[in-house]
Amino acid sequence: MNATRLFVLGSLANGGPMHGHQIRLAAQVDRTELWADVKPGSLYGALRRMASEGVIETVRTEQKGNRPERTIYRITEAGRAEFKMLRDKALRDTRIAPDSVNLALLYCGDLSEEQMRAAIELRRQNLAAELASWEQLHTDAAPWLTGLEPLGFEHQLMRIKAEIAWHDLVLDRLPKMFAGRDGAGEQA
């Protein structure tokens, strides 16, 4: 919920005054972007809104050569207050957004067992790749992780593993799910 605002406030609170692009770069360096995934279009809009609300304020604007002007923002006291509020809210929020595949499942009545199996196996493959990539990321980053950040990695790994486990369960169940359907009529 409101991850963009939390991200902006956190960046400015921990990194000092910065302009938009700088926020993005810093998030790459310190891996914040792994957990936030804020697109540029969202960022600049949020910066302007938040400045107009007074949770952040512009320090000054610069221009190097003829490149677009950049505006440097700093967090205000009101911003620090909202920062803590948003952090605590995120810490309290346990809502689990329903996976869109569950919705798709309702509409798969016209697919054959083979088509479903193929789709699920492809998903499983992608998840396995995603898992491998996160594991790589984890081992690479491990020496630099501080505070509670390692728990975030474990969280992500466990979630992907659970996802894979469900896919295995589905692959196991598929024959049974299709057994009760008319394919050619067992014994008419």
Place this chain on the structure above:
Amino acid sequence: MNATRLFVLGSLANGGPMHGHQIRLAAQVDRTELWADVKPGSLYGALRRMASEGVIETVRTEQKGNRPERTIYRITEAGRAEFKMLRDKALRDTRIAPDSVNLALLYCGDLSEEQMRAAIELRRQNLAAELASWEQLHTDAAPWLTGLEPLGFEHQLMRIKAEIAWHDLVLDRLPKMFAGRDGAGEQA
């Protein structure tokens, strides 16, 4: 991704022509809303947009007494095409949105071990309640479930269980995470 559109198209494809409110009621009855969670404010906007695009079209408008007029929509051929596209897309999409708690974790440097433990334990409690509620829902609905719907329930249950397992892991690790911090100095 675009769950609202998939939801609208699926409703009209499987339920025949309907007006907005009818779509919501039908989604309640057949449990589609469990997997979509589309708010009224989103629904009517989507209906108008989609009508203007031609993926759905208005059949007629009615008015009972002096109540708000209701517009009955039907899916078009273009709509059926987009429906399959969106369904297949949802079926292919394995992206796992990062949990906002992982972002919050980065900003918890000022919290004590006790504060963190309390926060995580509260989360765990809420998740346990959520799990119980889904299990109830599952056993209640079990006799009426058709097609691949049961797999959706198992999916949700597994995800919540994984979430709980992570919280248990965190509770186990917390002492170690805080061991390396200055609380009073072990033996100076």
Place this chain on the structure above:
DNA sequence: ACGTGATTACTCGCGTTTGACTATATGTGA
């Protein structure tokens, strides 16, 4: 006859997100 709470059906306005786009500067290799 009358309040009152639920239901019906949708509107409104604002916040937010997104993808595509702009436009300059800086390598980098042939």
Place this chain on the structure above:
DNA sequence: TCACATATAGTCAAACGCGAGTAATCACGT
């Protein structure tokens, strides 16, 4: 030195999401 990718820094319109509101009707007891 020319071409082409990449980095820098941000804009914009349109789509999207949502809480709150509206305004009538209906159900129900009292």
